Amino acid sequence: MPILGEIEKGANIGKSGSRGYNRYIWVTCDNCGEERWFRLKKQPTSSNICSCCHIKSLHKRGPASNNWKGGRKRHHGYVLITLQPDDPFYPMVDHHGEVFEHRLVMAKNLGRCLLSKELVHHINGIKDDNRIENLELFSRMAHGVRNIACNNCELRKEIRLLRWQIKELQAALQLKMGMF
Numbered sequence: 001m002p003i004l005g006e007i008e009k010g011a012n013i014g015k016s017g018s019r020g021y022n023r024y025i026w027v028t029c030d031n032c033g034e035e036r037w038f039r040l041k042k043q044p045t046s047s048n049i050c051s052c053c054h055i056k057s058l059h060k061r062g063p064a065s066n067n068w069k070g071g072r073k074r075h076h077g078y079v080l081i082t083l084q085p086d087d088p089f090y091p092m093v094d095h096h097g098e099v100f101e102h103r104l105v106m107a108k109n110l111g112r113c114l115l116s117k118e119l120v121h122h123i124n125g126i127k128d129d130n131r132i133e134n135l136e137l138f139s140r141m142a143h144g145v146r147n148i149a150c151n152n153c154e155l156r157k158e159i160r161l162l163r164w165q166i167k168e169l170q171a172a173l174q175l176k177m178g179m180f
Helices: 051-058 101-110 140-150 154-179
Strands: 007-009 023-028 035-039 072-075 078-082 098-100 118-122 135-139
Touching: 078 101, 098 101, 101 118, 101 135, 135 140
Parallel strands: none
Antiparallel strands: 007 023, 023 035, 072 078, 078 098, 118 135
């Protein structure tokens, strides 16, 4: 076992890629307390943190991350919510730890996690309107039948017309604003 502060060439301690040019020092990690070989650099660093601890500190997730924006984001018009592992609805998350907000709202209303075969339908067709009175729970087959029938209903036609009119008005406004 090396002595704390001992310095060796990389080739002597089994560091394969070093070709003997790099030198290493035996020190204790400031974070986890394990003794390891650290590569000596031209610019000395103030702390000795092992690569495992350094990588863990770089990949902070959730509220600990510097990029945390409250755990809400949009995906194809739907709202995604990031859940923490201690949340009772965590079994519903995907591999990123996220769940669609409309599924979470329905699950909380029912007081249980939804099954993957259960679908939540937006009655008014607006994907980010996640009020419980706008949501219906369906099986996959029933949801397909509902969507076929609903595509021809008057409300759906009205919504499509209004969305088209909004796009046209926005385009006209941008054209007008560009002239001045």
